Each structure stands twice: as structure tokens, then as C-alpha cells.
Amino acid sequence: MRGLFRWALEAELVSIDPTFGVKNPARPKTGGFQAWTEDDVRAYEQRWPVGTKERVWLHVLLYTGLRRGDAVKIGRQHVRDGVATIRTEKTGTEVSIPILPALEETLKVGPTGDLAFIVGERKQPLTKESFGNFFRHACNEAGLQGRSAHGVRKIGATRAAEAGATVAELEALFGWTGGAMAMHYTRTADRKRLARAAAEKIRNAQRPHLGDEVRGKTDKSE
Template sequence: MTKRELPKHVYRQRNGLYFQRRGWKSQKFLAEFGTPEFWTEYASILSGERPVSKITARSFKALIKSYHRSSRYTQLKPRTALDYDKYLRFFEDVMGDANPVNMKRKDVIRLRDSNADKPYFANYSLRVLRVLLEHCVDLGWREMNPARGVSEIKTVKKARSPWPQELLDQYRIACPLGTRERLAMELCVGTGQRIGDVIEMRWSDIQDGGFAVRQNKTGKQLWIPILPELQAALDAASRHSVFILTNERGTNRWSYRGVAQAVKKVRDQINALDFDIHSWRYNAACELVEAGCGDDLVAAVTGQSAAMVQHYTKQVRQRVRAIQAQQMRTEQKQNV
């Protein structure tokens, strides 16, 4: 559906339809667009009184509907809400009519273990179920949360590493200046920001030779000078939208899924599947350490805490310090 089809003050966001009007509180619609319930909800918002539908039956479907109206959900970051919705739909599909009051700890464990072959899905669904059942407790439907304390499936987590320089060079060859894939990489490496913040960047964010960034996850405000490699990519980019990274038509920002799929094709082409988009953030932090920057200078660019700077740069930091140590060792032998 296009904006022209939507009623006044109604806008489509990534996780649903919202009523947005200057001076009014933004509200997410609960009903599906075009249904009688939607128009009733729309009319009630305009009249200044939003109805709260009564839950007539205790089911996961009703619990999820109630959770969507709660502050636990409405205060989530848009990206997090989008992730949660995927798992909430899964719960509704597999146990929508079941009564959450009857769910026991063994049922939670069984649900987790049924997806053991997909540990990320199993663990994330457990986290969302824990939040959902906590809302069930808040409603007074049950006394305790059976998902609380249930452990996640243990996985061997492979440490993420920055892209090797030779792979970055191959990526630049495969994606010349002027391509969206090249611009995405230069933005991530050049600013050290998460891809979620990069796809939100606008041309108007470029101020005084740098990017003015407000991080979605932390809320931190940063100003990051533009490197020559990034400036070359920006100069070669088309400007058909307020966003720097745009969709194929150049009318709106490039979606997270779109960027990930496009970059994965290049990674597959140059045999770089062990290194993903987030690894570019590691490249930025590691390049700063290799340049001799301390933790405070690295954090000034990436916006990370001191602990996260240490985590992202531990491999290159060990290498830099080992080189320094061996040089000192050699000099000592020569002096002796």
C-alpha cells in the first residue's frame, strides 16, 4: 500500500502502521489496515480517546495482543520491536489458542529444545518468551514466570575478526566507486558505526567535514571526521534521496536486509564469508589502535565503552604490543 492509500496522519513504519501528528503522541495501530476495527481505532484516536479492548479469553494470542499495547513493547527500539515480532508470530502460530497460565517449566524447555538445531533461534525465542510471560505475571494471570532461569543452549561462539587488508582490497576491486556496496563498506569502515546507524545516515548529517551521528542503540551523539577513502565514495554517489544509502529506485533508504543480501553476494564472490558487515566496525577500531590511538581516541570515533574497545581490538592490540616487546628485546640484546 502507498501513503496515498493511507488516511491522514497514518504512516507505515518498519514494524507496522502508526498515527503520527504534530503535537500528538505517536501511537501504533493494533488492528489490521482496512478492517472495521482499524477504522474504529482511527476514529477513537482522532477523538482523543483510544479504546482498550477487553481480553475475553486467556490465550497466547490474547497475551501477545495485550503485550503489544504495553510499555514493555511500545518503548522498544524499532529494530528490536521488529525482531520481537518475528518470534511473537512464531508463538502465535504454534500455541496461539493455548492458555499461557497452564505453561510449565518443562514446556518452555521442550519448546527450546525443539529448535536445538537452530541455536540462535532457540535462544532468542526463549528470551522473548521470558519477556512475554513476565507480562503474563504483570496481568495477574499467573504467579510466576516458568521461563525465568531456563538456560540457553550453549554454543561455541566464533570470535569475530576484522577483514584482512587483502580481502578489503578485493572487495574494493569487486565493488568500484559509485556502487552501493562500496559506499556501504566505506561508510562502515570510515565511521566505525553499526550498519543500523549507517543506513539511517542522511546527506544533511555531513557537517563541517564530518558526520554528525546519533547512535540508535546508545543514544550517543558523535561527530566523526570523513576519511579520504570515504570522501571519494561519497563524491561518486548519486544524490536522489535524503538518505546516503538508498534502495534501487533511489527513493528511500536501503533496508538492512537489502544491504546484508547485497554484501553477502560480494563476500561469496571473493571468498570472504567468514567476515560479515559488523566486522567492518572491528576494522575501524583496529586501524585506530594500529595508528597508536588509546582507548579514549578509539571511543571518540566508534562511541564504544572502554570495555568494548578492548574487546574489539584485543587481537590487533596483542599483535602491536608483541611487536613492541620483541623490538625492545632485540634492542636489549644489541646493547648488551
């Protein structure tokens, strides 16, 4: 409505813009697309084994970290010396992605197309819209209702961050800029590492006391 009245005001079709000064309504905060879990990946792979186009779909998304619109475009012509280079559709950022062994093996078996790794039933390229629908159906077949291609991108970023990838490395791999998105994943990964370290310290601190308790029970039983 705001855009419409701005246009109408400039076209002199109205004399007043009633949307001027109106604030956007508060929207409930959500986590966005549901991130995949490791169990989700296993369930999908169990339903769609190596040699199916659906397995290729998942592994291209999972091991490149590309958005759906870029994932349907990437093909062998983008790969040189084991590294895929593509300019992303959303930001125009050029990203260089090493082809990991798991993805290389999946692509070797296929099926893939001549110019795109992700293909449909007759090895034809897919638009991002049609691929989104097909991938959602494949997820449903694997019992993963509500999962999406973007959710795979999230678990890819989580894996990278938990493996120790820095903000700069995440931005280079996923085509992000500004640091905010990459820092979200590194902060989460750091919290997990710190929580594990803290839990280990607590266990170490408790060991001597647990030993006393065990000795006390032994003395009573004697």
C-alpha cells in the same frame, strides 16, 4: 518462557511460575561477527571498483565505523565542515566522524542519494534489513562468504586502535560507553605492539651470536 510465565502469574492465569530460579543454560563463547581482514577489503574493492554503489557501501561502513542501522541513514545533511554528526540508533549517543579523504573521493564519484549515501539500484534509500541482505550478496560476489557489515566495523576499530587511538577516542568515534569494548581493541593493539617490540629486542640480542656463527663457518672453510 520466563517472560510468558511472569505475565501469566500477574494475570492470575497460573498460580506458580515454573521458571523461577531456573538458570540460563551455558552458551558456547564465540567471537561474534567475523572481523574483516585487510585481504578481505582488497578482495572486495577489486570486485567492486570506484563508481559502483557497492564500493560506496563498503567505504561508508569502513570509514565511519557506523552500525548498519546508522550507516543507511547518514547523508550529506549530516556533514558540516568535513565532519559528519549523527545520533546512533542503538544507544542514542551523538558521534562526530571526520570524513576521511578516501571516503570523500568515493562519495564524490558515487552513486549516492539525496538524503543517504547508501542507496539501492535506483538510488533509493535502504532499510538496514534490506541493506544487510544486499551487502551480504556483494560480499559473496567478491568471494567473501560469511562476511557482514558488522565485521567491517570491527576492522575499522582495529585500524583505529593500531594507529594509537585511545579508549576515549574509540568511544567517541564508535559510540561506545563503559570502556569495555574500546579496551578490547586497545588491549589487542597493545599486545601486537609489545610483541613487535619484544621480537626486535630478541633479534638485537641474537645479532652478536649470529656474527660469531658466521665467522666460525668462515674459519672452517679456510
